Amino acid sequence: MFETSETKLRAVRYVGIISAVGDRMMVAKGGLTGLDNASRSFPIDSWGLDDLIVQRATATLNGRFQVQPVTYNRAAFAAVKDSVMTPVNLVRGDPFAKLLRTEVSPRGLDAYIVITKAKANIGGASGKIEGVGLITYATVVESYSRIFTLYEIRVIDGRTFDVIEKMAAAPLDDTAQVRLPGPSRPTDGSVSINTGDGRDESLRRAVIDLIVRSLPTTLNDMHLAPVR
Amino acid sequence: MSPGTQVFICSARIALRRVVLAASLAAFGAIVRSAAASGQTAFTLPAPPFQLPFLPSPLGNWTLTIGVGGEYGPDFEGANRNELSPVPIFSVHRAGAVEQFRGPRDGASISLIDFGDLQAGLAGKFISPRTASSSSELSGLGDVNAAFEVGGFIQYFPVDWFRLRNETRQGFGGHHGVVSDFSADFIVPVARGFTVSAGPRFTWESSNAVSPYFGIDAAQAAASGLSVFDAKGGPHAAGAGAQVTYRIDPHWEVHSYVEYERLLGDAANSPLVTVRGSANQTTVGVGASYSFDFKIR
Numbered sequence: 082m083f084e085t086s087e088t089k090l091r092a093v094r095y096v097g098i099i100s101a102v103g104d105r106m107m108v109a110k111g112g113l114t115g116l117d118n119a120s121r122s123f124p125i126d127s128w129g130l131d132d133l134i135v136q137r138a139t140a141t142l143n144g145r146f147q148v149q150p151v152t153y154n155r156a157a158f159a160a161v162k163d164s165v166m167t168p169v170n171l172v173r174g175d176p177f178a179k180l181l182r183t184e185v186s187p188r189g190l191d192a193y194i195v196i197t198k199a200k201a202n203i204g205g206a207s208g209k210i211e212g213v214g215l216i217t218y219a220t221v222v223e224s225y226s227r228i229f230t231l232y233e234i235r236v237i238d239g240r241t242f243d244v245i246e247k248m249a250a251a252p253l254d255d256t257a258q259v260r261l262p263g264p265s266r267p268t269d270g271s272v273s274i275n276t277g278d279g280r281d282e283s284l285r286r287a288v289i290d291l292i293v294r295s296l297p298t299t300l301n302d303m304h305l306a307p308v309r
Numbered sequence: 310m311s312p313g314t315q316v317f318i319c320s321a322r323i324a325l326r327r328v329v330l331a332a333s334l335a336a337f338g339a340i341v342r343s344a345a346a347s348g349q350t351a352f353t354l355p356a357p358p359f360q361l362p363f364l365p366s367p368l369g370n371w372t373l374t375i376g377v378g379g380e381y382g383p384d385f386e387g388a389n390r391n392e393l394s395p396v397p398i399f400s401v402h403r404a405g406a407v408e409q410f411r412g413p414r415d416g417a418s419i420s421l422i423d424f425g426d427l428q429a430g431l432a433g434k435f436i437s438p439r440t441a442s443s444s445s446e447l448s449g450l451g452d453v454n455a456a457f458e459v460g461g462f463i464q465y466f467p468v469d470w471f472r473l474r475n476e477t478r479q480g481f482g483g484h485h486g487v488v489s490d491f492s493a494d495f496i497v498p499v500a501r502g503f504t505v506s507a508g509p510r511f512t513w514e515s516s517n518a519v520s521p522y523f524g525i526d527a528a529q530a531a532a533s534g535l536s537v538f539d540a541k542g543g544p545h546a547a548g549a550g551a552q553v554t555y556r557i558d559p560h561w562e563v564h565s566y567v568e569y570e571r572l573l574g575d576a577a578n579s580p581l582v583t584v585r586g587s588a589n590q591t592t593v594g595v596g597a598s599y600s601f602d603f604k605i606r
Binding site for chain 2: 114167171209220221246251261
């Protein structure tokens with residue numbers, strides 16, 4: 082019961098990596114909004130973010146673990162939602178561990194690294210943002226936007242389906258005036274906010290940059306990367 | 310409050326805490342100076358040697374906020390004299406987590422139901438003891454013990470810039486009544502890091518909540534020279550408040566607020582207020598805080 086994650090990880094050799102982060106891009110508003118402040122989203126499957134994440138994570142983990150290719154129902158992992166009853170989220174079993182039993186092949190690896198969307202409360206009526214997206218804050222004198230990639234990583238035991246470790250990707254630095262609880266960066270002039278069709282190359286590049294910079298750090302902080 | 314986020318804000322009026330706070334500021338000063346320059350986490354703590362089931366993992370980046378403020382407000386509820394009290398500021402939360410708007414009068418609270426724009430959960434407040442020796446106006450009225458008020462809250466944001474909130478709490482200790490605070494706040498982000506908020510307030514209290522502070526029995530009347538008064542519950546106070554917060558840079562934030570309320574009903578009619586105090590109650594506060602990140606891995 083009180084075994085450390087480090088102890089549990091010592092027995093892990095074969096792992097599979099699952100990523101369900103990059104199916105849609107969320108566009109949200111905050112601050113001095115109009116009455117309609119609902120967020121919207123558009124598909125970004127064509128960006129191949131989940132393949133990129135698996136590829137990068139594999140490169141980081143190789144040397145400590147033997148990463149095995151796995152097939153999985155990405156939509157099922159992407160569709161998991163938190164309960165509005167906050168305590169329920171604490172006491173119910175991990176929903177991703179349950180999905181591992183039915184939606185992943187092959188089974189029986191020592192552990193699975195599951196990378197899914199993280200959520201963040203942005204205050205007020207705008208509620209929560211999650212996964213990949215762009216948020217625009219409006220104030221009396223200016224508007225400004227940030228691109229974000231909020232994700233969390235679980236290490237789940239492949240036999241007991243217990244969550245060995247879980248961690249959300251952290252902000253890349255603490256020097257921004259406005260922050261989000263995960264990798265984010267301000268938009269520059271090259272990013273169009275209103276594209277809405279997933280064909281904006283500069284937006285895709287900005288998201289990939291956030292993933293590429295944050296993923297090795299997060300895996301390293303979880304003690305999953307080989308010690309160099 | 311989302312799972313994994315732990316926020317603790319406390320305030321007190323004792324000098325000992327001021328000393329502890331000053332020592333903490335000094336201790337952290339050297340650490341955070343280098344961190345601020347580099348933009349990295351100030352320090353890294355090792356993960357705890359075991360993990361408890363059902364509790365979120367502590368791994369990751371956290372933000373520690375420390376600061377100090379001052380509050381200039383009534384000596385006691387109904388007083389016409391004000392006093393200055395130090396207010397320590399201390400909070401720990403997930404790095405980058407956006408803190409919900411918080412009014413100066415809000416009690417400590419934690420959400421159990423969270424729809425994003427609608428939240429409800431537990432709320433609590435500590436009411437300082439009232440000692441007769443602390444003020445000549447209270448002479449002969451005896452002491453009122455400290456009270457703990459425990460209950461629930463519900464708040465709704467129809468839009469990002471407007472909040473409706475109610476806290477209803479049952480008292481224990483100094484009083485055993487029910488207190489219900491209503492507030493509305495317009496929250497206007499003027500510029501990046503600069504927010505102004507303001508709105509009306511209203512408080513209803515039951516007889517058991519009003520009586521210990523504003524009722525005067527025969528013995529107290531004889532000792533104080535005030536007339537006997539049976540304080541009943543009902544509308545207790547109405548007023549307005551305003552708050553300004555300004556984030557100077559990613560680390561420093563300053564804030565200021567003013568809260569005015571006029572006592573109503575038997576609180577306003579009590580001889581303690583009509584003879585020796587005032588129904589007009591104004592509180593002004595200022596504060597500054599410093600935030601920096603640390604990591605648990």
